[in-house]
Amino acid sequence: MSKNVTTLLRELFAEHELEKFALQIEEQEGRIRLSGSVDYWEQVVTAGHLAGGIRGVRSVVNEITAALEPPPPYRAPVGNPTVIGEADVVIIGAGIVGAAIARELSRYQLSVIVLEKEADVACGASKANNGMVHSGIVQEPDSLRSRLNLRGNALFEEVCRELDVPFQRCNLAVNVFKEEELFLLELLKARGEMSGIPVQLVDPTELTALEPALSPEIKGALLAPTTAMTSPYQLTIAYAENAITNGARFYLNTEVTALEQKEGALTGVITTRGSFRTRCCINAAGVYADRIAAMAGPPEFTIHPRKGEFIIFDRESAVEHAAIATGILELARDPYTKGGGTMLTVDGNPEWGPTAVEVCDREDTSVTAEGLNRLLEKFSPLLPGYEARPAIITYFAGVRAATYIEDFHIAPSNYLQGLIHVAGIQSPGLAAAPAIAELVLEILQEEGMVLLEKESFNPCRREPPPFSELPLAEQNRLIREDPRYGHIVCRCEQISEKEIVDALHRPLPTLTLDAVKRRTRVGMGRCQGGFCLPRVLLIISRELGLPLEKVTKSGPGSPLFSRRTKEPLPRKEAISR
Amino acid sequence: MNHEQIAVIGGGPAGLAAALAASEAGADEIVLIERDRELGGILNQCVHDGFGNLIFGCSLTGPEYAHRFVDQLPQHPPIKVLTDTMVLQLKQDRRLKAVNREGAFEMKPGAVILAMGCRERSRFQVMIPGYRPAGVYTAGAVQRLINMEGLMPGERVVILGSGDIGLIMARRLTLEGAKVLGVFEILPRPGGLTRNVVQCLHDFEIPLYLSHTVTFIHGKKRLQGVSVAPVDHLGKPLQEQERFIPCDTLILSVGLIPENELSRSAGMIIDPSTGGPRVDQDMATSVEGIFAGGNVVLVYDLVDEVTRAARIAGRAAAHYVSGVKRTAGRLILQPGENVAALVPQQLSLPLKAGEKINLYLRVSSEIRDAVVTLLRQGKVIFQKKLRIVRPPEMVHLQIESSLFEDLHDGEEITCRVTAQEVNQN
CATH class of the missing domain: 1.10.10.1100 (BFD-like [2Fe-2S]-binding domain)
Structure with a gap:
């Protein structure tokens, strides 16, 4: 198998480059480890994808470095070994996945602790995505992503009802602009049907009747009516609040620094705030999931951050915007994303995105001029009557926690008993979240955990309606x-x-x-x-x-003000003036 | 439901002037609605002077200027003031919904005067790329923080945009002990008044970089710095000349937009060139019985001009509720060459004898020895020479109504500002 990767790498790099970069490939039981040093981050990612694309490969550890584009230096936080808590399950990361798992676990007679390094839940990709509950049509039919997307979509409405979070079926039109690309819709339709997803092909007349704002240049579209929208951060907050109501404990501003083990089994989790005794830990650390995994033993997979940028438009402009979500299907497209689209958020704001940009920095949530222009250029043709630029009110970026297999990695650790990885959760992570939580519970039971229902469990959370x-x-x-x-x-x-x-x-x-x-x-x-x-x-x-x-904007390190005015100057400075 | 004669939305300079003018013109029930805890609006945070030169002939601070009006209120019993009250909704039939600590209520006044002022454009509206850290503020927000809440936004400051508030805050921050590293302006000329460039930047040795912009905002938690670069004649940054400036605060003074959410919900026509409702010489909007005054119509240079425009609206609203209406059609005023914005956009007929019409316009580009021309079907009906016209400085003309005497309903008048010699032939 490693020979395959070598062959593929030869296509990517010239012979002298292979030597210069000292690329090394190791393969063991479907797990590939790459090392060496190339010039650019793009080369690192391409090499990783080549390895991950080989049939039979289950995980890729990519340790190739990019000499000319080094990621920002990683400053390992200092752990505090003082024991401050104990729980049956400790979840690392309070994104949508960690929060959903915490809530599902809170149904049972278990103590649950969630550790989050940021000052709030949903601070990573969970707050910075488009809020779409995908139908699943774009997923490889036999992938874990596909299976959990479908299941998640089916569970979603009920979850949102229980937790009082907005949920709106919005329909999705995947459009083509060229006659010769109409067959792509047929292919997508076949794929959708294979997965049992309701889909419908429509011609331009039917499409504009359904959605008059869409361009008459569109040659055809595939509708996926089970597509829906929610508020990703409100759902994360709701999951967390409901989990807390049912007994789970959340520790914010608490970063994991090490895992403690004894004879191959987990005994505790050390954090910047103190350590927690536990025999079961769920790694839902998003873009840092590989770092957490590596605390247990040899690296098991590598997360390569992929940034997605979004633009949000003024709600007032929504009348000129399509109400259904849209996307574009074309032959020449980025293979690692379906390319984003346009939609209305549950708050009624038009939203365009995302882009898909491989970045070396896991926290690169910057929006670039290039990204903004790319979104405006790509999606403007869908809505010819919509004046996008003057309606912009904000933009943001999130980082997808992708593995090189480009699928979810949900499995017990190979090296440490009691550690479960819930990693590689990129799109459709939001749609899949309820199903991911379900799967994690199954894994825990397989690992021997006994789940006894709690009579006091209250599945409902209520939020007062907006006053206005x-x-x-x-x-x-x-x-x-x-x-x-x-x-x-x-x-x-x-x-x-x-x-x-x-x-x-x-x-x-x-x-x-x-x-x-x-x-x-x-x-x-x-x-x-x-x-x-x-x-x-x-x-x-x-x-x-x-x-x-x-008062801070987003936690430690983000003060909003430097001082009060009219304060006396510090003594020394006062004298020097 | 209450049926006040006139409701004024906004208790800043425009709302105060409009309410007082309506009362002076005989309206006997006026409700002045202000969302903040006190009247005066943005003037309350403007502790610098320079207000009132035109109207009072002396230079006042913002609060002093506001109080010249607030102090008159006790002599005007028809004016009822509601502070801490937010108007949530305005309908085409003038029904409005408001809320305060006493309750939510609806009213349908005989006339409404819009005086909501304007708001600042954000970094997103000018599409500055980068992160979203703490330490990025609009100039007006900083003005409030420093002058009213006693809080410093940061110590090493870059200002983008040379609008008047940006310039004034450069000086204010310097006086409060911060280091202002520079003011960056994307255009080849300052955006604010010349007096502010001199008094706020030159006098404090704060560098002004024209034809420059901020190209990236750095910092994941708190601002770490900004990238800046010169721009070409199209405003496109020259990447090869980009440089990094470490700073903890970025302040934006990149333009003001009339605040017209309520106007839009009432269904009135908005002029894209001013950002405010289309109005006539009485400041009447396209919706029957709704008038507008001040920065909600057009962002003026000086508060004195806001006061003047709002007085017109106040008087006209009072006449309107007493039954005086102009119903003989209208003349359309069209912005022509080198006119970026023009108010009023139309003149309602009939015109009164001896009526003076105030025309406000902003030019697109600077011209020395310019001439403002009004044309009717290509024929010059009015001309006025001006030594210099500049985009940051609004042109104000007062025209006798007799000029338009023989014009008929639906006719167009075009306004242009050109160099003088062009008009010799």
């Missing part, structure tokens, strides 16, 4: 109960003081400005907080008992 959407009489009733409802702080999204105060006192601590934003939408409108920022900060400061200058 209530009828007048109801608004008046609430204002009489609490006048803070009558104080609108965010004019764009019409959020009241009471709603902000409530968001600051929920089961899961809300510690930062961004965390308040994700729970209330405050500052997410067209002015992007220009008006309400000072007002929201005053409320956060008051409610959390934190001096204003200590």
Whole structure:
């Protein structure tokens, strides 16, 4: 098998390059390990994909480095060995996956602890994706991604109902612009049908009847009506809050530094805050899942970060935008993404994206001019009547935690008993999340964990409806109960003081400005907080008992202010002036 | 439902002037609705002086200017003030919904005056690439933070955009002990008034980099620095000349947009060149009984001009509720060569004898020895010479209505600003 990789690598690199780069390939039981040093990150990724694309290869550890594009230096955090907790299951990472697993585990008579290095849940890809609950048509039919996508899509509506999170079936039109590409739709249709996904081919007339905003240049489309939209961060928050209500404990600002083991079995997890005794740990660490895996023994797989950029548009412009989600299918396309599309978020904002850019930095959430232009150029032809540029209100990027197999890696560790990897969760990770949690529970049972149902489990979480959407009489009733409802702080999204105060006192601590934003939408409108920022900060400061200058945007290292004005200068400086 | 005669939305300079003018013109029930805890709007955070030269003949600070109006309110019993009150909705039939700590309520006044002012453009609207760390603020937000909340946004500051608030904040931050590393302006000329360039930058030795922009925002948690680069004549950054400036704060002063969410929800026509509703000489919008005054119509250079425009709206609204209406059609005012924005966009007929019409316009490019011309079917009906016209400085003309006497409903008048010699022939 390694011979295959060698052959493929020869196609990629000239003989002298292979020598210069000192590329080494090791293969063992379908696991490939690559090492050496090339010039560019793109070469690293290509080599990894070549290895991962070989039939029978189950995992790729890619240790090739790019001499001219080194990733930012990694500063290993210092662990604190003092034992501060104990649990039947410790979950590393409070993204959508970690939170979903925590909630599913909280059904049973188990103690569950979730460790999150950031100041809030959903701080990685879980907050920075398009919120689409995919139908599954683009997935390889026999992949784990496909299977869990389908199952997840089927479970999703019920989960959102239980957790009171927005869920809207939006339909998806995958479009082609060239007659000669119509056959691609037939292929996609066949693939969808093979997986049992409802799909429908439509001609241009049917398509524009369904969605008048779409371009008359479109030659045909495949509809996938089970496609839906949700709010990815609200769902993560809801999962976490429901898990907490049912007994799980979340530790924010807590980074894992080591795994403790005895005779090949896990005994504990050490973090920057202290250590936790446990015999079972779930690695849901997203872009850092390979680093966590390597704490248990030899590396088992490599995550290569792939950035996706998105643009969000003003809600007012939605009337000129398509209500259904759209995508473009073409022969010449990036093989590692279906290429993104246009959609409306559950909050009603048009959204375009994502791009797919391989990056060496796992936290490269920057949006580039190139990425913005690429999105605007690619998707503008779909909606000829939509003026995109003036409607932009924000943009962001997330990093997909892809493996070189380009499939989910959900399996017990090869080296450490009690450690389960839930890694490589890229698209359709959101749609698959409920099914991933289900699968993890199955694995835990196979590993010998006994799951006894808890009578007290409450599957439901309720969130009060947005004040601004209530009828007048109801608004008046609430204002009489609490006048803070009558104080609108965010004019764009019409959020009241009471709603902000409530968001600051929920089961899961809300510690930062961004965390308040994700729970209330405050500052997410067209002015992007220009008006309400000072007002929201005053409320956060008051409610959390934190001096204003200590309020952060997204946790430690992100102070919003340097000092109070009119403070006396420090003595030394005062004299030197 | 309450049926006040006139509702004024916004208690900043425009709303104050409009309410007072409506009261002076005889309206007997006016409700002035302000979302903040006190009247005055943005003036309250403007602790610098320079306000009131045109109207009061002296240079006041923002709060002083506001109080010249607030102090008159007790002499105007028809004006009822509602602070801490947010208007959530305005419908085409003038029904509006508002909310405050006492409750949510609806009213249907006889006339509405829009005086919501304007808001700042964000980094996203000018599409600056990069990360989204703490430490990136709009100039107006920083002004409020420093002057009203007593908080410093940071210590090493880069300012993008040379609009007036950006220039004023460069000086303010310097006085508060921060280091302003430079003001970067994408255009080859400053965006703000000349007096502000001199008093806020030159006097403090703060460098101004024209034809430059910020090309990347660095920093995952707190701002670590920005990349800046000169731009070509199309505003495209010259990548090979990009350089990194370490800083902890980026302040944006990249333009103001009239705040027109309510106007749009009421279904009125918005002029894309001003960003505000189309208005006539009475500041009447395209929706019956709804008037607009101040920066909600057009972002003016000076608050004095806001006051003047809002007074017109206030007076006109009072006349409207007393039954005085212009119903004989309209003349259309069209921006022509070198006119980027023009207010009013139409003149409602009939015109009154001796009526003075205030025309505000912004040019697209600078011209020395310019001439403003009004044309009717290609024929010159008015000309005025100006020594210099510059995009940051609005042109104000006062025209006698007699000029338009023989014009009929539906006729167009084009306004252009050209160099003088072109018009000799």
